Amino acid sequence: MxxxxxxxxxxxxxxxLLLGNEAIARGILEAGISVVTTYPGTPASEIADSISEIAAxxxxxxxxxxxxxxxxxxxxxxxxxxxxxxSAMKHVGLNVAADALMTLAYMGVKGGCVIVTxxxxxxxxxxxxxxxxxxxxxxxxxxxxPSNAQEAKDMTVSAVEISEKLELPVLLxxxxxxxxxxxxxxxxxxxxxxxxxxxVRDIKRMNLVPANSRPMHTVLLTKAExxxxxxxxxxxxxxxxRSKSGKLGVISxxxxxxxxxxxxxxxxxxxxxxxxxxxxxxxEKLIGTFLRKxxxxxxxxxxxxxxxxxxxxxxxxxxxxxxxxxxMGTLYFPRDxxxxxxxxxxxxxxxxxxxxxxxxxxxxxxxxxxxxxxPRRPPILCAGCPHRATFYVIRKATDGxxxxxxxxxxxxxxxAPPLSIGDGFLCMGSSVSMAQxxxxxxxxxxxGIIGDSTFFHAAIPGLINAVYNNHKITLAVLDNQATAMTGxxxxxxxxxxxxxxxxxxxxxxxVAEGCGVKFVRVVDPFKVKEATAVLKEALQHSGPSVxxxxxxxxxxVVRDRRRKGAKIMVCKITEECTNxxxxxxxxxxxxxxxxxxKASINETLCIGCGLCASVCPYQAIKCEEIG
Amino acid sequence: xxxxxxxxxxxxxxxxxxxxxxxxxxxxKEGLNVRVSEIHGMAQRGGAVVSNVRIGxxxxxxxxxxxxxxxxxxxxxLETLRSLNFASEKTIIIMSDERIxxxxxxxxxxxxxxxxxxxxxxxxxxxxxxxxxxxxxAKEAGNILTENVVxxxxxxxTKKIPVKDESILEALKELVPTKxxxxxxxxxxxxxxYAQKYKLKH
Numbered sequence: 001m002x003x004x005x006x007x008x009x010x011x012x013x014x015x016x017l018l019l020g021n022e023a024i025a026r027g028i029l030e031a032g033i034s035v036v037t038t039y040p041g042t043p044a045s046e047i048a049d050s051i052s053e054i055a056a057x058x059x060x061x062x063x064x065x066x067x068x069x070x071x072x073x074x075x076x077x078x079x080x081x082x083x084x085x086x087s088a089m090k091h092v093g094l095n096v097a098a099d100a101l102m103t104l105a106y107m108g109v110k111g112g113c114v115i116v117t118x119x120x121x122x123x124x125x126x127x128x129x130x131x132x133x134x135x136x137x138x139x140x141x142x143x144x145x146p147s148n149a150q151e152a153k154d155m156t157v158s159a160v161e162i163s164e165k166l167e168l169p170v171l172l173x174x175x176x177x178x179x180x181x182x183x184x185x186x187x188x189x190x191x192x193x194x195x196x197x198x199x200v201r202d203i204k205r206m207n208l209v210p211a212n213s214r215p216m217h218t219v220l221l222t223k224a225e226x227x228x229x230x231x232x233x234x235x236x237x238x239x240x241x242r243s244k245s246g247k248l249g250v251i252s253x254x255x256x257x258x259x260x261x262x263x264x265x266x267x268x269x270x271x272x273x274x275x276x277x278x279x280x281x282x283x284e285k286l287i288g289t290f291l292r293k294x295x296x297x298x299x300x301x302x303x304x305x306x307x308x309x310x311x312x313x314x315x316x317x318x319x320x321x322x323x324x325x326x327x328m329g330t331l332y333f334p335r336d337x338x339x340x341x342x343x344x345x346x347x348x349x350x351x352x353x354x355x356x357x358x359x360x361x362x363x364x365x366x367x368x369x370x371x372x373x374x375p376r377r378p379p380i381l382c383a384g385c386p387h388r389a390t391f392y393v394i395r396k397a398t399d400g401x402x403x404x405x406x407x408x409x410x411x412x413x414x415x416a417p418p419l420s421i422g423d424g425f426l427c428m429g430s431s432v433s434m435a436q437x438x439x440x441x442x443x444x445x446x447x448g449i450i451g452d453s454t455f456f457h458a459a460i461p462g463l464i465n466a467v468y469n470n471h472k473i474t475l476a477v478l479d480n481q482a483t484a485m486t487g488x489x490x491x492x493x494x495x496x497x498x499x500x501x502x503x504x505x506x507x508x509x510x511v512a513e514g515c516g517v518k519f520v521r522v523v524d525p526f527k528v529k530e531a532t533a534v535l536k537e538a539l540q541h542s543g544p545s546v547x548x549x550x551x552x553x554x555x556x557v558v559r560d561r562r563r564k565g566a567k568i569m570v571c572k573i574t575e576e577c578t579n580x581x582x583x584x585x586x587x588x589x590x591x592x593x594x595x596x597x598k599a600s601i602n603e604t605l606c607i608g609c610g611l612c613a614s615v616c617p618y619q620a621i622k623c624e625e626i627g
Numbered sequence: 628x629x630x631x632x633x634x635x636x637x638x639x640x641x642x643x644x645x646x647x648x649x650x651x652x653x654x655x656k657e658g659l660n661v662r663v664s665e666i667h668g669m670a671q672r673g674g675a676v677v678s679n680v681r682i683g684x685x686x687x688x689x690x691x692x693x694x695x696x697x698x699x700x701x702x703x704x705l706e707t708l709r710s711l712n713f714a715s716e717k718t719i720i721i722m723s724d725e726r727i728x729x730x731x732x733x734x735x736x737x738x739x740x741x742x743x744x745x746x747x748x749x750x751x752x753x754x755x756x757x758x759x760x761x762x763x764x765a766k767e768a769g770n771i772l773t774e775n776v777v778x779x780x781x782x783x784x785t786k787k788i789p790v791k792d793e794s795i796l797e798a799l800k801e802l803v804p805t806k807x808x809x810x811x812x813x814x815x816x817x818x819x820x821y822a823q824k825y826k827l828k829h
Contacts, residue, residue, distance in 0.1 A: 044692040341692045363693045370748050374708055375729045375737075377638065379674030409670060417734060485672075584733055589671050593728040594738055604762070604771055605727075 004053040021046035023149040027156025032191030037071035041090030042125040043179035044118035045270025066465040068093035077437025078114035081197025088116040099427040106216040112160030131303035136280035143280035150185035162503035197441030206424025236277025249294035260300040288318040374478035383591035384607035386551035387524035391419040397535040402445035407431035409451035436471035466544035480553040519545035567625040571606025576620035630683025636710040637702025639671035642775035646664035647678040664689035723761035773814035780818025
């Protein structure tokens, strides 16, 4: 490999012979991409390796992340702070990152975010030869496919532009023969990177609880429609040759395009050639018109019939005698939301031009009347939930000024007011790695929030990543001693197997210490003062720190008491109450309600956790046992 | 499409899914074809929960069309409103008066709407409403947690569901822990007697 410093030359129009991967590295510098993350894998490795050699000089932050998912999460987080980022991996690496990728499509980005997937047809250095263009199709993400080094560089820059225009991550898909082929590359201008980002809380977009995910799916589909327009006029999707007779048309993309061109010439064929560089979404009109103008169409591509499948579908829309009903072309049935008897009835009625069996319009009208002013009832933290205490502690210790990426589990609900702790999440384990990306480019106190089961599932690589790359973050592990959200299943921290057999208990604090975290503490979230002091100390620590908030799930506590025939505790408001509403304002506990304008406690819901008693400034709440 | 359709609606933690299971099990005991749809997970954490129970030979889909509920079993008044799209003038609504204030209302310093306002809204769909003092009756039966069975008792009393009372009691025996069975049977009876006194308007 030549000296990577040559990539830093501020020499527009200079021509250099670059490896496809080096060209992407040059593209990174031209695009002003400031954060590069990777997990090395052939044929992707030289992208980040080239950057690694010059990162400090170029003003770029790069890291070898612990795995591909962490790499994508860190890149996604920085891009959500408005900082341009790129994450590079080999094709099978995207399988590891897929959990994050699929939801990142919903969340979107603010700064450009490019995910490079380097595929390996013929398995030169891989265990399979999967075609990752299907990830673009699956996730509804734009996909660019370079066919040579020049395009590899240009498309890196274009990918950033498209990403920012659509606020979507963009896949840059290469194959071995593109990544590892040298070709002439004409340089463009360098863009100065900026590692200064800003995190703006945007709960509806970033906190993908079901209620937010549903509309974000619709948003994604809208963005995908816009991407289609971009694809339609993209200079990368173009007819490179027109035949005289109009008999034969060839459609190709990526490395396969090069083979197709040479073969056509070798055979002296009179063919029109449509070259596709943006292969998701496909330029339907361009393809459709191209199909109409020819008698025969040949699709030349490598691996799966990804293009062919879609082009055949397009052909049916453009051919007069074939009609296809469904979700392609005309939307007879919804592409978002759950399919229902209603949706099917409406769709079928349209297709067959029948009348509906029931006056749905009238029902909708009356129902809209009923829904008017009806308060919503989203899921919330239960009365007595120890997470509420933890969130209260976090708010107290940080005055709400930190950034709080969270994770998948009951605690995802902590974003709701009044606690309002939690700024978004992608997938299991994303809290710890997104915290690193955010802390890196904003310099703010960042507290990742994760549950005990999720910690074991997916946080350990992220935590090692924080130690290895010395990210200054705090991880709050909300240990309620069960996989509570899904029904209290055991996990390695509970000391019971799925068979109900006692087993070795794996302690979160020991795992954290083993990962190399120097500051690890365990606290009881209901001991508000003590826990707050410990968390403040953790935030002062110079490297990554972990605080385990340990207290069992409220539902388990009540269930165990009932099983044992023990009494249930409840809190009661005494005469000292001045109706200052502190309990209601601070905690958002469902057992705390207004009755005739006064703060009151619903005895059916209360389990006597006493958190409200500890926040009451007048000591007007007492806990007692009931039968 | 035909079949007997019940929609159960309320708040996570009220025993809605168990109630649906009891009804489904009872139907199965009589050799009837049945579908019970449930939503688990996040919806249960104090959020709105809806379950559909469908009984009938040709029933295939887990959920049914708007306006096609024979019975709407409302565990909570506001949630009863939220499921009114399933109701028509033929629907019988059996609603608990037990109110669970959504935190959104508390946060906005608003109080829960009156039962009269709620029944007025229901009347735009159907006049067949049985309001059950489920919490009071459950306490009387010996356990506040038996509200769901009180409502099932009220449902049985309407004699609309194509399942015998005995089958429901059999299903109860099967699904409720033995030590709580007595309390549950009492809850069923209290709900039953309560609804029997109601005169439906059709």
